[in-house]
Amino acid sequence: MMEESESVGNYVLSDVADAAMDQLATVVHRTPIMKSATTNALVGKHVYFKMENQQKTGAFKFRGASYKLMQLSDEQLGRGVIAASAGNHAQGVANAAAKLNARATIFMPEKTPAAKVNATRAYGAEVVLTGESFQEAYEASMKRQMQTGAEYIHPFDDYDVMAGQGTIATEMLQQEDRIDTIIVPVGGGGLISGVATAAKHKNPYVKVIGVQAAGASAMYKSYCHRQVTRLDKVSTIAEGIAVKKPGERTLPLIRNYVDDIVTVSDEEIAAATVYMLERNKTLLEGAGAAALAALFAHNSNIKSEHCGIIVSGGNMDISTLPMFQQLASKHHHSA
Numbered sequence: 001m002m003e004e005s006e007s008v009g010n011y012v013l014s015d016v017a018d019a020a021m022d023q024l025a026t027v028v029h030r031t032p033i034m035k036s037a038t039t040n041a042l043v044g045k046h047v048y049f050k051m052e053n054q055q056k057t058g059a060f061k062f063r064g065a066s067y068k069l070m071q072l073s074d075e076q077l078g079r080g081v082i083a084a085s086a087g088n089h090a091q092g093v094a095n096a097a098a099k100l101n102a103r104a105t106i107f108m109p110e111k112t113p114a115a116k117v118n119a120t121r122a123y124g125a126e127v128v129l130t131g132e133s134f135q136e137a138y139e140a141s142m143k144r145q146m147q148t149g150a151e152y153i154h155p156f157d158d159y160d161v162m163a164g165q166g167t168i169a170t171e172m173l174q175q176e177d178r179i180d181t182i183i184v185p186v187g188g189g190g191l192i193s194g195v196a197t198a199a200k201h202k203n204p205y206v207k208v209i210g211v212q213a214a215g216a217s218a219m220y221k222s223y224c225h226r227q228v229t230r231l232d233k234v235s236t237i238a239e240g241i242a243v244k245k246p247g248e249r250t251l252p253l254i255r256n257y258v259d260d261i262v263t264v265s266d267e268e269i270a271a272a273t274v275y276m277l278e279r280n281k282t283l284l285e286g287a288g289a290a291a292l293a294a295l296f297a298h299n300s301n302i303k304s305e306h307c308g309i310i311v312s313g314g315n316m317d318i319s320t321l322p323m324f325q326q327l328a329s330k331h332h333h334s335a
Contacts, residue, residue, distance in 0.1 A: 016159065016160075016163040016166075017163055017166045017167070017170060017194075017197060017198040017201055018170075018201075019163070020063075020067045020160075020163040020164050020166060020167050021167050021170050021171075023067060023070055024063060024066060024067055024070075024164060024167055027066050027070075027099070028055065028056065028062060028063050028066060028167070029054065029055050029056055030171055031050060031051045031052055031054050031055055031168075031171070032051050032054065033048045033049065033050055033051070033172065033175045033176055034048075034049040034051055034280065034282070035047065035048060035049070036049070036279065036280050038279050038280075039279070039280075039292075042296075043295060043296070043299045043307075044299075045295075045299075045302075045304055045305060045306070045307045046178070046305060046306045046307065047295070047307050047309060048172070048175075048176050048179060048306065048307070048308045048309065049280075049282075049292075049309050049311050050168060050171070050172050050308060050309065050310050050311060051282075051311050052168060052288075052310060052311055052312050052313060053282070053283065053284055053285075053288055053311050053312075053313050053314025053315075054314070055313075056095060057088065057091040057092050057095050057119075057123075057315075058088070058091070058313055058314050058315040059088035059091070059092065059240075059285075059288075059312060059313030059314070059315055060088075060165060060168060060191060060310070060312050060313065061088040061089045061091070061092035061093075061155070061165075061313070062091070062092040062095060062096065063092075063164040063165055063167055063168065064092065064156075064158075064160070064161035064162065064163075064164035064165045064190060064194070065089065065092035065093045065095075065096040065153060065161070065164070066092070066096040066099070066164060067160055067161070067163055067164030067167075068096075068153055068158060068160040068161050068164060069081065069093075069096045069097060069100055069102065069153070070100070071160050072102075072151055076151050077100055077101075077102040077151075078102075079148070079149050079150050079151060080097075080102060080103035080104065080105065080148065080150040080151070081093060081097050081102055081103070081104050081105075081150055081151045081152075081153050082104070082105045082106075082107075082141055082144060082145050082148070082150040082151070082152055082153070083104070083105075083106050083107070083141065083152070083153040083154075083155065084106070084107040084108070084134065084137045084138040084140070084141040084142075084155075085106060085107075085108060085134070085137075085155055086108060086109055086112055086116075086134045086137075086239055086240075086242075087108075087112065087113075087116045087239065087240060087315060088240055088313050088315055089153075089155040090106045090108055090116065090120040090125070090127075091116070091119050091120050091123060091315075093106060093125070093153050094106060094120045094121075094123035094124060094125035095123045097123075097124070097125065098123050098124045098125075103126070103150075104123075104124070104125040104126070105125065105126045105128065105141075105144065105150065106120055106125045106126070106127050106128070106141075107127075107128045107130060107131075107137040107138070107140050107141035107144070108120070108127055108128070108129055108130075108137055109129070109130070109131050109132060109133055109134055109136065109137045110129045110130060110131060110132065111132070112129065113317040113319075115315075115317060116315065116317075117129070119315075128140070128141075128144075134242075134243075135244065155188060155190060156187065156188035156189055156190025156191070156193075156243075156247050156250055157188060157189075157190070157247035157248060157249050157250060158190070158249070159249065161190050161194075162190050162193040162194035162197070162249075162250065162253070163194055163197075163198075164194065165190055165191045165193075165194035165195065166193075166194030166195055166197055166198035166199075167194075167198065168191075168194070168195055168198075168310060169182060169194070169195040169196075169198040169199040169202070170198045170199075170202060172199075172308050173199065173202045173203060173206070176306065176308070177203075178305075178306040179206065179306050179307070179308040180205070180206060180207065180304050180305060180306050180307070181206065181207040181208075181209060181302060181303075181304035181306075181307045181308065182195060182199055182206060182207070182208050182209070182307075182308040182309075182310065183209045183210075183211060183291040183292075183294050183295055183302075183307065183308065183309050183310065184196075184208060184209070184210050184211070184291060184310050184312075185210075185211055185212075185238070185240070185241050185287050185288070185290040185291050185310065185312050186210040186211060186212050186219050186220075186241060186254075186261065187212075187216070187219075187240060187241035187242065187243040187287070188219075188243040188245075188246060188247045188250060189210075189219055189246055189247045189250030189251060189253075189254050190247065190250060191310070191312060192208065192210045192250075192254060192258060193247075193249075193250040193253040193254060193257075195208060195310065196208040196253065196254070196257035196258050197253060197257055200257055207259045207260075207304070208257065208258050208259055209258070209259060209260045209261070209262065209294070209302065210223075210254065210258050210260070210261040210262070211261070211262050211263070211264055211290045211291055211293070211294035212241060212261065212262075212263050212264075212290075213234075213236035213237075213238045213241055213242065213263065213264065213265075213266065213269065213286075213290065214236075214263040214264065214265050214266070215234060215235040215236040215242075215266065216231070216234035216235070216236045216238070216241060216242040216243060216244075217231075217263050218230060218231045218234075218243060218244055218245050218246055219243070219246045219250075219251070219254065219261065220261045220262070220263050222246045222251055223251075223254060223255065223258070223261045224261070228245065228246060228251065229245070229246075230244060230245040231244045231245065232244075236266055236269070236286065237266045237269060237270060237286040237320070237323070237324065237327070238266075238269050238285070238286030238287040238289075238290055239286065239287070240285060240286065240287030240288070240312065240313060241286075241287040241290060262294050262297070262298050264290060264293040264294050264297050265297075265331075266286075266327055267327045267328070267330050267331035268293040268296065268297050268331060269286050269289050269290055269293045269327075270286075270289075270323075270324040270325070270326075270327035270328040270331065271293065271296070271327070271328040271331040272284070272289040272290075272292040272293035272296060273285075273286065273288075273289040273316075273324050273328070274324060274325055274328040275292070275296075275328075276289060276292065276311075282311075282314075283314050283316055284311055284313070284314055284316065285313050285314055285315050285316040286316070286324075287312055287313060288311050288312045288313045288314055288316075289311075290312075291309045291310050291311070291312075292309050292311075295307060295309060
């Protein structure tokens with residue numbers, strides 16, 4: 001494990017985690033922790049849901065985007081910011097940029113649900129729809145960045161973005177200091193890198209467990225096999241964590257700080273989504289339900305009395321709900 005004071009890039013990570021907490025205090029919602037007696041009884045643990053689906057823009061991404069933009073000089077902000085995203089990062093960057101009066105340009109895949117495109121435009125960003133997948137939108141955005149010199153805001157592979165996301169763990173442990181395990185959804189790894197770093201800084205005994213969709217398990221494979229795995233295609237209802245390859249900066253942090261990574265099926269994700277809607281009257285998107293799905297699926301292997309679950313977002317395209325219900329009924333969870 002890294003020494004706490006060891007720096008990554010130019011960063012002493014534990015210091016950054018604290019700095020991000022101070023700077024974001026007035027900007028982001030301090031989201032509530034929700035408890036559910038039904039869930040506790042089902043898994044035989046005290047479960048604490050960190051409700052980032054109630055964050056501004058409906059997802060945790062606003063934290064990392066805000067912290068990143070707050071580190072930019074006036075000159076950098078004057079050149080505008082640019083990003084690529086299939087959804088939540090787009091809205092996070094657009095809102096953060098609006099608050100700092102910076103121009104934002106967001107590249108999104110052509111098939112992005114209209115609700116997400118409209119929400120991003122509503123925050124004042126220019127949206128460019130291009131390409132089949134995130135990868136093509138990302139490449140187009142990089143080309144534009146070269147032409148304009150705008151600041152690039154990467155969705156996960158950036159230390160400031162990770163530090164902003166890490167404030168979730170700091171908040172959780174302030175709200176409930178008995179938490180001994182935190183389960184975190186993983187795509188490119190920005191959220192879990194920040195969370196694991198911040199959590200271990202506060203309490204080195206907290207276990208951090210990542211969860212990926214089985215159909216998009218690049219980080220899981222890279223973590224387990226000690227070599228970087230890049231997938232040719234990803235397929236999951238949790239589009240928020242459908243990433244083909246791990247971040248170059250996130251992977252080493254994850255190897256250092258994360259205790260385990262598991263995978264869950266789309267059926268398990270759908271069942272967790274439907275469960276939360278029915279039992280707790282709470283709407284989660286697929287990625288937002290992944291951590292709960294992992295607790296249900298891997299409960300017997302998760303040694304925890306006080307288990308934190310990061311509900312990363314709630315921006316579900318409502319028209320997909322019937323498909324979620326169908327998959328959930330296939331799963332027949334013992335719940």
